[in-house]
Amino acid sequence: MQTKRTIFGNRVLPYALLLPQLAITCVFFLWPAGQAFRQSFLREDAFGFKTEFVWFENYGKLFVDPQYHNSLWVTVVFSIGVAVLSLVTALVLALAVERTLRTARAYTTLLVWPYAVAPAVAGILWWFLFNPTIGILPYALDMVGYDWNHRNSRVDAMILVIVAASWKQISYNFLFFVAGLAAIPHSLVEAAAIDGAGPLKRFFTIIFPMLSPTTFFLLVVNIVYAMFDTFAVIHATTEGGPAQSTNILVYKVFEDGFIGLNLGSSAAQSVVLMVIVVALTVIQFRWIERRVQY
Amino acid sequence: MTRTFLLAATATIALPLSAQAQTKVEWWHAMGGELGTKLEEIVAGYNASQDEYEVVPVYKGTYPETMTGAIAAFRAGQQPHIVQVYEVGTGTMMAAEGAIYPVYQLMEDAGAEFNPDDYLSAVVGYYTDTDGNMLSMPFNSSTPIVYYNKDVFEKAGLDPEKAPETWAEVEEFSKKIMESGAASCGFTSGWVSWVQLENFSAWHNQPIGTLENGFGGISSELTVNGPVQVKHWENMKRWQDEGIFRYGGPVGGDDAAPMFYAQDCAMYMNSSASRAGVVANATDFEVGYGMLPYYDDVEGAPQNSIIGGATLWVLAGHEDEEYKGVADFFTYLSSAEVQADWHQFSGYLPITEAAFELGKSQGYYDKNPGTDVSIRQITLNAPTENSKGLRFGNYVQVRSVIDEEFEALMSGDKSAQEALDALVERGNALIRDFEDSNS
Numbered sequence: 001m002q003t004k005r006t007i008f009g010n011r012v013l014p015y016a017l018l019l020p021q022l023a024i025t026c027v028f029f030l031w032p033a034g035q036a037f038r039q040s041f042l043r044e045d046a047f048g049f050k051t052e053f054v055w056f057e058n059y060g061k062l063f064v065d066p067q068y069h070n071s072l073w074v075t076v077v078f079s080i081g082v083a084v085l086s087l088v089t090a091l092v093l094a095l096a097v098e099r100t101l102r103t104a105r106a107y108t109t110l111l112v113w114p115y116a117v118a119p120a121v122a123g124i125l126w127w128f129l130f131n132p133t134i135g136i137l138p139y140a141l142d143m144v145g146y147d148w149n150h151r152n153s154r155v156d157a158m159i160l161v162i163v164a165a166s167w168k169q170i171s172y173n174f175l176f177f178v179a180g181l182a183a184i185p186h187s188l189v190e191a192a193a194i195d196g197a198g199p200l201k202r203f204f205t206i207i208f209p210m211l212s213p214t215t216f217f218l219l220v221v222n223i224v225y226a227m228f229d230t231f232a233v234i235h236a237t238t239e240g241g242p243a244q245s246t247n248i249l250v251y252k253v254f255e256d257g258f259i260g261l262n263l264g265s266s267a268a269q270s271v272v273l274m275v276i277v278v279a280l281t282v283i284q285f286r287w288i289e290r291r292v293q294y
Numbered sequence: 295m296t297r298t299f300l301l302a303a304t305a306t307i308a309l310p311l312s313a314q315a316q317t318k319v320e321w322w323h324a325m326g327g328e329l330g331t332k333l334e335e336i337v338a339g340y341n342a343s344q345d346e347y348e349v350v351p352v353y354k355g356t357y358p359e360t361m362t363g364a365i366a367a368f369r370a371g372q373q374p375h376i377v378q379v380y381e382v383g384t385g386t387m388m389a390a391e392g393a394i395y396p397v398y399q400l401m402e403d404a405g406a407e408f409n410p411d412d413y414l415s416a417v418v419g420y421y422t423d424t425d426g427n428m429l430s431m432p433f434n435s436s437t438p439i440v441y442y443n444k445d446v447f448e449k450a451g452l453d454p455e456k457a458p459e460t461w462a463e464v465e466e467f468s469k470k471i472m473e474s475g476a477a478s479c480g481f482t483s484g485w486v487s488w489v490q491l492e493n494f495s496a497w498h499n500q501p502i503g504t505l506e507n508g509f510g511g512i513s514s515e516l517t518v519n520g521p522v523q524v525k526h527w528e529n530m531k532r533w534q535d536e537g538i539f540r541y542g543g544p545v546g547g548d549d550a551a552p553m554f555y556a557q558d559c560a561m562y563m564n565s566s567a568s569r570a571g572v573v574a575n576a577t578d579f580e581v582g583y584g585m586l587p588y589y590d591d592v593e594g595a596p597q598n599s600i601i602g603g604a605t606l607w608v609l610a611g612h613e614d615e616e617y618k619g620v621a622d623f624f625t626y627l628s629s630a631e632v633q634a635d636w637h638q639f640s641g642y643l644p645i646t647e648a649a650f651e652l653g654k655s656q657g658y659y660d661k662n663p664g665t666d667v668s669i670r671q672i673t674l675n676a677p678t679e680n681s682k683g684l685r686f687g688n689y690v691q692v693r694s695v696i697d698e699e700f701e702a703l704m705s706g707d708k709s710a711q712e713a714l715d716a717l718v719e720r721g722n723a724l725i726r727d728f729e730d731s732n733s
Contacts (some may be wrong), residue, residue: 256691
């Protein structure tokens with residue numbers, strides 16, 4: 001009885017405890033989101049002298065704009081690229097660490113390090129490594145006959161941003177995979193081994209299916225990461241170029257709004273992004289968490 | 295009566311610690327590194343020269359960051375008195391009539407000594423309205439020139455004292471240099487949009503857009519897809535394929551300078567204000583300076599080049615007393631001594647005739663050969679309506695379009711004609727957007 005009273009007795013306390021979080025959500029999310037929503041229906045000069053309500057004109061222009069279609073396509077390629085590369089690499093590393101006995105801890109620590117690096121710093125780092133003029137990787141690639149130049153080549157530029165964005169995400173995925181692997185009962189794997197299943201067979205019939213909840217969770221997290229958290233990587237490496245070939249949606253919002261001062265279009269783009277985030281979140285909670293079974 | 299009011303006002307406003315009631319003038323700028331240090335030195339010089347006003351310089355990051363920061367501040371009623379805006383932002387600033395305090399009017403209202411004729415017309419022309427009134431105060435203006443590696447020229451059997459004059463010579467010299475093995479590439483370029491399209495057009499007296507390159511109104515259109523520009527871009531692509539030209543990236547072209555410093559490319563086209571950087575980095579070789587090359591079969595070439603860089607805009611919404619301080623500071627800033635010092639330090643153009651003359655009498659140009667190339671180039675001929683400058687709305691985005699279409703040309707996705715046609719079409723759509731939101 002007494003415990004119940006301390007929890008439900010005070011009607012104000014729960015709200016008071018929630019208040020800081022609610023205030024932060026209002027100030028840093030609801031309010032700006034509302035502003036963006038409002039702005040997306042306006043046409044305005046940079047200084048805000050002439051404001052005109054244009055209904056859906058900003059959206060209409062956006063959906064017929066070939067640059068926007070390009071940006072959508074680029075985002076799809078980029079997100080899938082980042083998700084696949086970082087998931088596969090992380091899984092391989094996690095499996096490798098699981099097989100080592102004495103040094104597993106040391107490896108785990110080392111592999112988690114990149115996660116502590118800020119995206120902008122990671123971007124600069126890869127920019128240096130891949131710089132066509134002063135970078136060491138183009139120099140090495142040149143020796144095997146590949147002329148690396150992400151200033152000219154769309155493919156090179158895309159590879160660069162995918163690698164730069166995946167790098168730190170590998171650490172994150174790795175941690176989840178290590179935890180996922182540890183949760184698989186050893187008895188199952190051992191039983192399969194006794195029945196004569198080789199390492200590959202065991203991986204594909206037991207380990208991988210049992211990891212699928214982790215994998216699907218990470219897939220969504222990685223796609224969200226690639227779509228919304230990689231601004232700094234793009235900004236520090238290609239700035240969306242060459243010829244918009246790495247101009248992902250988030251970067252385009254920034255470029256059109258903050259550099260180009262085209263506020264209406266930029267706001268409309270961020271509303272579209274907001275819809276995408278909501279959709280991805282719904283998928284994660286409603287669909288994946290229910291359907292994934294093993 | 296007035297006096298007591300003033301005293302009371304001062305007492306309420308002044309912070310307890312500041313004994314002197316100096317009027318503060320805030321200046322947001324985008325000069326980092328050595329240029330920023332020099333700028334602060336100039337401001338310190340002004341503050342020490344009198345005790346009525348205090349100019350407070352605030353570094354706000356890159357040009358776009360400074361400009362958008364000032365605009366956001368204006369919308370919030372927190373704008374600085376002075377903001378440094380790059381030349382492509384001119385159209386936006388000019389259209390914002392209620393936000394800016396035109397410099398000619400400011401100087402007049404403040405009763406400051408100000409004679410527009412003292413200023414170099416090739417510099418201030420870019421920032422005057424159609425009636426010839428100066429709207430902003432030029433601070434750092436530059437124009438693109440050619441830097442070349444004298445040692446490489448000599449190794450290739452070329453005259454190290456002779457810069458290429460025409461594009462045919464650029465090609466010829468480059469081939470010789472590459473064949474002799476003196477360097478692996480002929481030339482590279484910073485600011486492709488500014489150097490290889492805008493200045494290229496002005497230098498060949500070709501229109502960049504209608505209505506006097508946009509000076510005549512915001513309903514102008516781009517016309518850079520003419521035969522002369524198409525020919526040049528075709529050549530650029532061919533030169534890239536042959537290894538004569540190497541692309542250094544969009545916007546400023548971050549990768550261009552290192553190619554020149556590392557002696558990979560023998561020639562480098564970029565702003566005259568890159569001089570300090572070039573001199574500091576060209577430690578293993580002698581640098582020569584030349585004017586931009588031209589096609590000798592184009593009538594009217596070479597005309598004169600146009601400027602880039604930034605000017606100081608005064609924002610509206612402050613007290614008269616503070617604007618007096620701004621006017622006083624501008625007078626100091628355009629004095630021959632300050633201008634000559636800034637110009638000689640940075641490679642930016644002097645904004646007044648007097649500063650140029652002062653440099654001559656100091657023997658600066660004799661001691662530092664090549665430093666006057668930029669001035670001789672912008673004043674080569676009286677500007678025509680094609681070579682006065684350019685002024686289009688949304689031009690920041692148009693510049694990105696230029697870079698993108700040039701990249702499409704370089705990667706072989708488009709021919710020169712296709713790239714320039716697409717550039718004009720996309721650029722005009724942006725200019726129409728600007729017209730719609732400003733009329």
